[in-house]
Amino acid sequence: MRFxxxxxxxxxxxxxxxxxxxxxxxxxxxxxxxxRQIHPASIPGLVPMILGxxxxxxxxxxxxxxxxxxxxxxxxxxxxxxxxxxxxxYALGMVGxxxxxxxTAIYLAGFVGWFLWRxxxxxxxxxxxxxxxxxxxxxxxxxxxxxxxxxxxRLP
Amino acid sequence: MIEGAQGFVAALGxxxxxxxxxxxxxxxxxxIFVGSLPGLTATMGVALLTTLTYTLDRDVAILxxxxxxxxxxxxxxxxxxxxxxxxxxxxxxxxxxxxxxAQRGQAGYAMALATAGSALGTIVGIVLLVLIAPPLASVAxxxxxxxxxxxxxxxxxxxxxxxxxxSPLKGYIAGILGLMVAMxxxxxxxxxxxxxxxxxxxxxxxxxxxxxVGAFGFAEVLTVMYRRxxxxxxxxxxxxxxxPRLRDLWRFKFTIGRSGVIGTxxxxxxxxxxxxxxxxxxxxxxxxxxxPEDYGKGSTEGLTAAETGNSAVVPGSLIPALTLAVxxxxxxxxxxxxxxxxxxxxxxxxxxxxxxFLYSIAAMLFLATIGIAVFxxxxxxxxxxxxxxxxxxxMPLVFTLCVIGPYALTQRHFEIWVMVLFGLLGFxxxxxxxxxAPLVLGIILGTLLDKSLRRGLTLSDGxxxxxxxxxxxxxxxxxxxxxxxxxxxxxxxAMGRLVAPxxxxxxxxxx
Numbered sequence: 001m002r003f004x005x006x007x008x009x010x011x012x013x014x015x016x017x018x019x020x021x022x023x024x025x026x027x028x029x030x031x032x033x034x035x036r037q038i039h040p041a042s043i044p045g046l047v048p049m050i051l052g053x054x055x056x057x058x059x060x061x062x063x064x065x066x067x068x069x070x071x072x073x074x075x076x077x078x079x080x081x082x083x084x085x086x087x088x089x090y091a092l093g094m095v096g097x098x099x100x101x102x103x104t105a106i107y108l109a110g111f112v113g114w115f116l117w118r119x120x121x122x123x124x125x126x127x128x129x130x131x132x133x134x135x136x137x138x139x140x141x142x143x144x145x146x147x148x149x150x151x152x153x154r155l156p
Numbered sequence: 157m158i159e160g161a162q163g164f165v166a167a168l169g170x171x172x173x174x175x176x177x178x179x180x181x182x183x184x185x186x187x188i189f190v191g192s193l194p195g196l197t198a199t200m201g202v203a204l205l206t207t208l209t210y211t212l213d214r215d216v217a218i219l220x221x222x223x224x225x226x227x228x229x230x231x232x233x234x235x236x237x238x239x240x241x242x243x244x245x246x247x248x249x250x251x252x253x254x255x256x257x258a259q260r261g262q263a264g265y266a267m268a269l270a271t272a273g274s275a276l277g278t279i280v281g282i283v284l285l286v287l288i289a290p291p292l293a294s295v296a297x298x299x300x301x302x303x304x305x306x307x308x309x310x311x312x313x314x315x316x317x318x319x320x321x322x323s324p325l326k327g328y329i330a331g332i333l334g335l336m337v338a339m340x341x342x343x344x345x346x347x348x349x350x351x352x353x354x355x356x357x358x359x360x361x362x363x364x365x366x367x368x369v370g371a372f373g374f375a376e377v378l379t380v381m382y383r384r385x386x387x388x389x390x391x392x393x394x395x396x397x398x399x400p401r402l403r404d405l406w407r408f409k410f411t412i413g414r415s416g417v418i419g420t421x422x423x424x425x426x427x428x429x430x431x432x433x434x435x436x437x438x439x440x441x442x443x444x445x446x447x448p449e450d451y452g453k454g455s456t457e458g459l460t461a462a463e464t465g466n467s468a469v470v471p472g473s474l475i476p477a478l479t480l481a482v483x484x485x486x487x488x489x490x491x492x493x494x495x496x497x498x499x500x501x502x503x504x505x506x507x508x509x510x511x512x513f514l515y516s517i518a519a520m521l522f523l524a525t526i527g528i529a530v531f532x533x534x535x536x537x538x539x540x541x542x543x544x545x546x547x548x549x550x551m552p553l554v555f556t557l558c559v560i561g562p563y564a565l566t567q568r569h570f571e572i573w574v575m576v577l578f579g580l581l582g583f584x585x586x587x588x589x590x591x592x593a594p595l596v597l598g599i600i601l602g603t604l605l606d607k608s609l610r611r612g613l614t615l616s617d618g619x620x621x622x623x624x625x626x627x628x629x630x631x632x633x634x635x636x637x638x639x640x641x642x643x644x645x646x647x648x649x650a651m652g653r654l655v656a657p658x659x660x661x662x663x664x665x666x667x
Contacts, residue, residue, distance in 0.1 A: 003587035012588060016329060023336060026351060033346055041613035044348040047606040048339050055332045062325055075382035083381035083551070084580065087374065091559050091572050104556050111552035115381075119548070135549070143556055152211045153564040156572070 006066040013063035017056050024052025079115075086110055100155040105140035109133055160286040163515035164522075171519050176219060183220040184527030185535075187227020189542050192235050192243045195380035196554065198228035198430070199486040199596075200372040206365055206494040207561030214498040219520045221494055225487050226278060226470055226524035229430050230532065233270040233463055234539050237263055246430030246469070249438040249462035256454035264536060265400075269456055270463045271532030272400040273412065277464035278525040280416025281423065281471030282518050288424070289507075289514050293479040296504035301612035302623050306632035307426075308605035311482050311597050313636050315427030317643050319591035324643035330590045334598015335605060337362055344607045357570040364493040364599055366562035366571040367578045371592055372486070373558040374579025377551045379586060399533060408460050411441045415464035422465075423472020427597035429485035430466040430473075437465025471521050478502050478514060482601065489596045497565075 027048030032040070086107065094103035113132050122128035147153040183205070190201035201224045209217040232247030237254035250270060257266035299307070312331035320327025340351045341361025352358040405412070415437035422433035441461030442451045451458045473484025474491070481503040483489035495502050506513060558579070562571035582592065616622045623629055641647050 003584070003589075008588060019336075023339070023351075030350065031348065033348060036346065038346055039614045039618075041618040042345055042610040044343050044346060044350055046610060046613075048336075048350065051332055051335050051339065055329065055336070058325055058329045058332065062329065065323070065325065077382075080378060080382040080583075084378055084583075087377065087552075087555050088576055090555075091576055095559055095572065096569055107556070108552050112548050115548035139553065140556075143553075143560075147208065147560055147564070151208045151564075153208060153560065154567055155560060156563045156569065 006068050009066035010063055013059045013066065016059035016062070020052045020055030020057075020059060022052070024049050024056065027052060079118075082114060082118075083111070086114070095156045101140045101144040104143060105136045108136035108139055112136065160290070160515070163512060164286055164518050167512060167515040167519035168522060171215070171219065171516065171523060176216065177523070179216055179220050180223050180523045180527050183223035184227040184524055185531055187224040187524075188231035188234070188528065188531055188539065190224070191228035191231025191247075192233075192539055192542060193231075193545070193550065194235050194239065194241045194243055195376050195547070195551070196228075197244045197372055197376065198225055198232075198246070199368060199490060199592075200376055200554075201225075201228045202487045202490045202494075203365055203368040203372060204557050204561045206490055206497065207369070207564045209494075210497055210565065214500065215516065217498055218491075218494065218500075218517070219523070221491055222517070222520045223524040223527060225491065226467070226521060227528055227531075228487075229466055229470055230271070230274040230463075230528045231539075232466075233274065234267065235543060237266045237270065238540065238543060244430070246434055246466040247462075248431055249434040249466070250459060252438070252452050252462070253455045253458040256452075257456070257459065260454055262454075266456075266459060267536060268400045268533060269404070269460055271529060272405055273415075273460040273463035274467040274532070275525050275529040276405075276412050277416045277419055277467035278470060278521060278528075280413065280464070281420045281468040282521050282525070284417070284420040285471040285475055285521070286515065286518050288420075289475050289479050292475060293504050293507040296480050299504065299628065300626075301608040301615060302626055302629045303632065304604055305608035305612055305623065306629050306636065307480065307482060308601040308608065310632050310636050310639075311426030311601050312594060312605075313639050314425055315594040315597050316591070317639050318425070318428050318432055319593045320643075326588075326590045327594050330585065330592070331594035331598045334595040334600075335602045337367065337595075337599050338602020339606065344603055345610055357568065362574055362599070363562075363565070363571065364596075365490065365565060366574040367599060368486075368490055368493075368596060369558050369561050370575035370578030371582035371595065373554060373561075374575060375582030375586060377555050377558070378579065378583040380547055380551055382583075382587075404456060405460075408457055411445075411457055411461050412464050414440060414444075415461045416468040419465040419468025420472035420475075423469035423484045424475050426476060426482045426484060426601075427486070427489070427593045429593050430469040433469035433472070434462045434466035437468075438462045471518070474517060474521075478506055478517065479504060481604070483597065486593045486596045489600045492600060 027045035030043070030045030030048070032043045032045070090103060090107035094106065097103070109132055112135065113129070116122060116128065116132065144155060148155055187201060190196045191198060202221050205221055205224050209220050212220065228244060229246050232243035233250045233254065235241050235243040236247040236251035237258050240251050240255040242248045242251050254266045254270065257263065312335065313328070316327030316331045317324045338361070340358055342349050342359055349359050418437045418440055419433040422428055422436055438458060438461050441457060442448050445451065445457055447455065447457070469485060473488040476482045476484050477488040477492050481492060483492055492502055500510065500513065558575055559572055562575045563569070565571060585595070586592065612623060624633055
């Protein structure tokens with residue numbers, strides 16, 4: 001399925017409609033703080049109700065008006081999934097579980113290595129692999145040192 | 157006027173220390189690198205740098221961020237000219253004439269003209285910033301809750317309308333989504349926690365910076381890796397003149413002046429940004445040009461107009477950001493967050509609480525302009541080397557910074573989760589042609605809209621009348637209604653029918 005197709009617009013319209021309905025309902029059922037005797041016009045759920053309704057209206061218009069656009073060059077789902085999956089594994093799995101420099105070196109080596117082998121297919125694989133490892137280790141140490149001692153930032 | 161000039165000179169004198177000039181040099185250079193690399197935008201650069209400069213002094217941190225902003229918007233012209241790929245969306249119009257010039261062997265001269273146009277555009281914007289911001293802040297002092305509510309609505313509507321690529325509807329939806337994000341967490345009047353979904357970390361709401369680093373950083377990494385690889389064009393055409401001819405600049409004086417004013421005015425409109433400023437300046441220059449047929453085929457005038465226009469948006473976007481706390485562009489939204497982090501409260505009171513701060517900002521913009529002029533004219537070859545960095549090496553590096561940045565602000569892993577979620581959301585929305593600027597604006601304006609509406613209704617005891625009868629409010633309502641109507645298909649078709657005969661007669665006169 002393409003991102004800019006009528007079908008994808010209709011699916012997102014349905015998702016947005018549900019999101020709008022959920023927010024409007026959440027605003028409607030939200031505590032009105034009567035016990036604190038606040039002005040009824042200043043209840044916390046007021047704006048969420050309005051926003052929910054506005055999103056439902058826009059989603060309905062999007063659903064009705066969905067049409068096919070000119071297709072643009074399709075990208076690579078494989079590239080996207082590898083880049084997203086590996087980056088998320090690094091950010092949410094590795095970082096915090098091991099020293100930051102080590103996690104970063106593993107992430108960089110995996111990312112650069114996979115895309116180099118997938119796209120470029122180097123003629124001298126051993127030399128290239130060694131280069132990727134050196135790049136990853138040196139960069140990871142340099143980034144960690146720069147931010148810890150240069151920018152005085154606490155690393156995860 | 158004289159007071160403004162004196163304030164500017166005094167601020168410039170105070171800022172021009174050797175250490176500050178060093179900061180100007182590295183930050184502008186870094187900004188040009190970020191801008192020139194396709195996939196890295198000014199918003200991402202400013203958002204990442206905000207997280208890394210929060211331990212610096214207030215003025216130094218803001219100076220560094222402004223240099224990054226100015227440098228990145230200018231840097232986009234490099235890849236637009238050499239690769240036919242705008243480094244940032246702001247340079248899309250630049251590639252129309254810049255790339256044909258490069259193909260004709262005039263890449264060096266095209267870059268020199270882009271440098272001169274950008275520098276002059278920023279200077280026009282700085283002058284207008286110093287002239288317009290103080291009176292605008294005075295006017296804004298008369299704003300009450302009713303006016304601020306409509307200002308927030310106006311920001312979302314106009315930003316959605318002008319940045320929605322194929323339809324304003326997607327712009328509006330992006331804006332509403334941004335406002336919804338702002339509804340999460342403790343609200344500003346009764347401190348009631350909304351929509352925290354049982355997660356304690358959400359009680360404080362979603363901070364702008366991690367969200368922006370995700371939506372503009374991680375989403376860009378994913379977009380660049382998803383797209384097919386762009387080929388670097390030959391750079392053998394760089395042996396031509398690397399300095400702009402004064403004769404050419406004098407010839408384009410009206411184009412430069414007009415584009416600077418248009419860019420600044422577009423910058424003042426909330427959440428619209430540099431790309432629209434460039435396109436509007438380009439279109440205006442083409443309409444009044446003696447050689448409109450050259451546009452799109454390597455017109456030096458067109459190139460100058462586009463670059464002057466997008467750079468003038470930078471000071472323009474800071475006018476509402478400083479005086480109303482309403483950003484004129486996505487990077488300006490991040491700058492507002494940075495100002496709050498560093499203890500500056502932008503808004504109508506800024507000329508009373510910190511009367512010299514506005515002139516400091518103008519002086520910082522001026523120093524950044526000198527930076528782009530010096531680097532732009534001297535380091536042409538270095539920037540081409542930067543364009544050769546393979547994406548496989550660059551993108552994971554960018555993502556590493558996306559992880560460090562949000563964590564650095566609060567030392568919570570939760571911010572990394574926010575960054576990742578906004579990155580995935582931003583990628584999908586971007587692929588589906590939803591503009592990002594209204595989303596950012598929504599996150600920034602959500603609190604203002606929420607508090608102003610409920611405070612206004614409390615003041616009027618639930619009566620909606622003052623929202624429509626107070627003069628400034630009524631003006632906002634009229635503009636909002638007209639803007640929404642102008643985006644509806646029947647009105648668009650009717651406008652097209654009205655304009656078509658005029659266009660035909662003009663074409664006949666032209667022949």
